[in-house]
Amino acid sequence: MKKRKSSTFWWGVLPVVGFLALWEVIARRGLISGHLLLPPFSVVIREFFDLTSSGLLLENFEASLLRIVIGFCAGSVTGILFGIIMGWKEILRRTFSPIIALLYPIPALGWLPLLMLWIGINEMLPIAIIFICSFFPVLYNTITGIRQVNKKVVDAARTLGASERYILFHVFLPLALPNIFTGLQLEAGMAWRVVIAAEMVAIPTGIGALMMKAESLIRVDIIIVCLMILSFMCLVFERLFIYLEGKLTSKWK
Amino acid sequence: MPTVELKGITNYICRGVNLAIENGELLVLLGRTGAGKTTLLNVIAGLAPYKGSVTFDGVEVDSLPARKRKVGYLFQDFCLFPHLNVQENIAFGLRAKGLSKSDVFRRVDELLSSFKLQHLADRYPNKGLSGGEKQRVALARALAPWPEVLLLDEPFNSLDLRTAKHLRMELKRIQRSFHITTVYVTHNQREVSEMGDRIAVIHKGRVEQIGTYGEVFFAPKSKSVSSLLGSPNIFHCKSFTPLTSGIAQVKLNGISLVVPYDGCPIEKVAISPWNIYVSRQKPPGPEINRLRGIILSVRRTSPIVNVKVKCGNETLNIELQEEQWDDLELQAGNMVFVILPLRWIEVKRGE
Known part of the structure; x- marks a missing residue:
């Protein structure tokens, strides 16, 4: 079993190593026209260390991370709370569903012009965008999770003497967890994509803003460093929620 | 309670x-x-x-x-x-x-x-x-x-x-x-x-x-x-003779059966169609509630097979699982032995 796992790992790593090697060779030998716009991978890595040691990367990374943590936590917690209430109480779901159905399809970045006017260009702007980006999908997944709980299981809990509140916390919520985590997983990565976009358009700090500055200086290596960080952080956030879900539900799922 | x-x-x-x-x-x-x-x-x-x-x-x-x-x-x-x-x-x-x-x-x-x-x-x-x-x-x-x-x-x-x-x-x-x-x-x-x-x-x-x-x-x-209730086989009892320890022999129309007995007169006896066993060979053991009969008809309603068997002047309605029936390799007109287990026979007491 161990052998099979390690061979699967290497089959995953090899294409990446091959791609990086090819990139390095193509960039070093100038095999494509306009090769100045494609620095070798080793140069990108060196730039990553330079940016890190100068503190510039960390400063911008921290700014983006903080916005994401605040916006994503606020959006997710609110989404989960509203989702639980709406999934649990049919009347509330029926009342609010049309409004949510109208707002949900608007892409998070579509709110940007409106929020720039309402909130202004300040720290609250990307946080509000991330909040919107996280809120709706988590809300939808939570409602679905609660509503998918087998009605007979709930009836079984009732006949066993459980109050509605007890059932909410001990039946509905644990059984809706896989759905809630699906929403969180999807949106954790999306939050990074959205914050970068918001920073590129309107905010002077953060990874997105750093990319825009690099673009004006034609520093492709810095842009690629930022993209690699974005890719890595999306992956880390998604994996974090997969891990947490596994921890909480793998025993019984 | x-x-x-x-x-x-x-x-x-x-x-x-x-x-x-x-x-x-x-x-x-x-x-x-x-x-x-x-x-x-x-x-x-x-x-x-x-x-x-x-x-x-x-x-x-x-x-x-x-x-x-x-x-x-x-x-x-x-x-x-x-x-x-x-x-x-x-x-x-x-x-x-x-x-x-x-x-x-x-x-x-x-x-x-x-x-x-x-x-x-x-x-x-x-x-x-x-x-x-x-x-x-x-x-x-x-x-x-x-x-x-x-x-x-x-x-x-x-x-x-x-x-x-x-x-x-x-x-x-x-x-x-x-x-x-x-x-x-x-x-x-x-x-x-x-x-x-x-x-x-x-x-x-x-x-x-x-x-x-x-x-x-x-x-x-x-x-x-x-x-x-599966249209049970119900037979009128013509006469009965108490035997020992809670059982009696009842005479039906051309056949006799041993049935549970609690001292009250027996008016009718009955058995569900799925509680009757069928065998090609004469079953071993004493010849109690083992009757010889002829298959009158066979009707398949998957996964059940309904078989009518004439024993004496009574017709027994029998229900078998399809695979049980197929294993027996029988058809209408064949002679068979039927077994009516004592514990599945219901008795209606008379006045």
């Missing part, structure tokens, strides 16, 4: 159902799918809306929600909590009622050992519990909060025949030892003779007939009741 009474229960399926279940009794509700059996259980449990009244020991419980009715409910597909292991499932009702940790532990431990589930205590329902084990966990969970009424909704449907039969016997033993008023729903007429003190036949939301198994079996009030 209370006497449960239903008066004029009417809702989307039930149409003025009146029913009384005695203290400690096991009443079987027999009916086809959609007849309203499960709805009646839900009415008793407080899970379905209704007009009319439900009383436990004369006290109306109509205004009580399900959680306050002290009812244990075993659902058709068990409905175990998948996120809780076996002992947590059993403890659910006790914790919901706010019992102390030590009381919960004591009760769960008691039920785990009486249902022989100790070795499965930490296992989750979807992680390697067999159907029979799930059923035992669900029953232990239903009984944990000391319910006064036990409701069982076709609990053995999803199990294989042998396991189901074993568990029916176990359930009956548990029901007797807990002396708990029980309503058992089934659409399977074979279960009726094994389970209930009395049966109530439900048809299109009404109670069509209620009585002891013998009463309903020997005198079905309507065609629908008779067909639900």
Whole structure:
């Protein structure tokens, strides 16, 4: 079993190593026209260390991370709370569903012009965008999770003497967890994509803003460093929620 | 344990159902799918809306929600909590009622050992519990909060025949030892003779007939009741001679049988079609209740084969599983031996 796992790992790593090697060779030998716009991978890595040691990367990374943590936590917690209430109480779901159905399809970045006017260009702007980006999908997944709980299981809990509140916390919520985590997983990565976009358009700090500055200086290596960080952080956030879900539900799922 | 009474229960399926279940009794509700059996259980449990009244020991419980009715409910597909292991499932009702940790532990431990589930205590329902084990966990969970009424909704449907039969016997033993008023729903007429003190036949939301198994079996009030009971073989007794130790020999139309006897005159004897065995060869052992006959007709209604066999001047209606019948390699006109097991013969006493 161990052998099979390690061979699967290497089959995953090899294409990446091959791609990086090819990139390095193509960039070093100038095999494509306009090769100045494609620095070798080793140069990108060196730039990553330079940016890190100068503190510039960390400063911008921290700014983006903080916005994401605040916006994503606020959006997710609110989404989960509203989702639980709406999934649990049919009347509330029926009342609010049309409004949510109208707002949900608007892409998070579509709110940007409106929020720039309402909130202004300040720290609250990307946080509000991330909040919107996280809120709706988590809300939808939570409602679905609660509503998918087998009605007979709930009836079984009732006949066993459980109050509605007890059932909410001990039946509905644990059984809706896989759905809630699906929403969180999807949106954790999306939050990074959205914050970068918001920073590129309107905010002077953060990874997105750093990319825009690099673009004006034609520093492709810095842009690629930022993209690699974005890719890595999306992956880390998604994996974090997969891990947490596994921890909480793998025993019984 | 209370006497449960239903008066004029009417809702989307039930149409003025009146029913009384005695203290400690096991009443079987027999009916086809959609007849309203499960709805009646839900009415008793407080899970379905209704007009009319439900009383436990004369006290109306109509205004009580399900959680306050002290009812244990075993659902058709068990409905175990998948996120809780076996002992947590059993403890659910006790914790919901706010019992102390030590009381919960004591009760769960008691039920785990009486249902022989100790070795499965930490296992989750979807992680390697067999159907029979799930059923035992669900029953232990239903009984944990000391319910006064036990409701069982076709609990053995999803199990294989042998396991189901074993568990029916176990359930009956548990029901007797807990002396708990029980309503058992089934659409399977074979279960009726094994389970209930009395049966109530439900048809299109009404109670069509209620009585002891013998009463309903020997005198079905309507065609629908008779067909639900599988059209039993009923024979008029011409004469009977008491033998020893609770058995008597009865003479029917051209055949004689040995039947259970309790000292009262015997008027009729009956046996269900699925309780009669068929053999090509003469069965070994004493020639008691082993009759020689000729196959009159064979009708396949998969997975059952209905066979009519003439023995003496009586015609026996026999039901066999298709594979059993195919193994016998018989056809109409063949001679066969039929065996009528003593324990499946029902006797109607005369005046």
